[in-house]
Amino acid sequence: MNPYLDIIIRSASVYLFMVIALRIFGKKELSQLNTADVILILLISNSVQNAMVGTDTSLWGGLAAATVLFVVNFILKKLMFRYKRLNNLLQQKPEILIHNGKIDFDILSKLGITSDELTEAMHEHGVEYYKDVKLAMLEIDGNISIISGDKNLKQTHFKRKRAHKSLGGIN
Structure with a gap:
């Protein structure tokens, strides 16, 4: 498999996992981060780095993973705006x-x-x-x-x- 296609699939998978995890753990947790939350976010980002880029720790591999995260985020926000059911599924209500x-x-x-x-x-x-x-x-x-x-x-x-x-x- 093409190494960059592998990075794309891995990065998109990690992104979707994180969206689902944040949906499960709730909005009240996002209102104000304390020290433990910041540490957790840093550790999560470090722990999923290898899951996204695999053995490719080059500059291009990192840029490819970051680009995929931005693109997936952009697409997801557009889809949530367009499809109310998806928005309701991923975003909690007041x-x-x-x-x-x-x-x-x-x-x-x-x-x-x-x-x-x-x-x-x-x-x-x-x-x-x-x-x-x-x-x-x-x-x-x-x-x-x-x-x-x-x-x-x-x-x-x-x-x-x-x-x-x-x-x-x-x-």
Whole structure:
């Protein structure tokens, strides 16, 4: 087999594996990387390097692998934009945490969001009490958005801080 075709197949396979792995481990893990997450990402990139380039550690082999990753990423994003079912499969949906002052404890528990994190997000948005929140959502990028009835609130962005856990997931 042509060595560059081998690199193309290997790189595309690793890319698709990583997309699926990130989909399984969830959006909340992507909102803010801590030290353990950065280390995990570096180790993953090192561990899959040989899987992508095989024995070809030349400059051209590395450039071929990087080019394949960019191209596959570009194609996947275009396909996700064009095909809603693929987008729904690969991209998670926003989750409603509070609706009209009522907290959805089941969703908070499922997502591993503590009441302290939710309170911190509310304070970042200038809201003191849960009852004043019209809508609080965990967005697909891992941020928590807060909408209240107060027209004087400023727009802020709250990056969810992940509780320190074992390296069981990549958030």
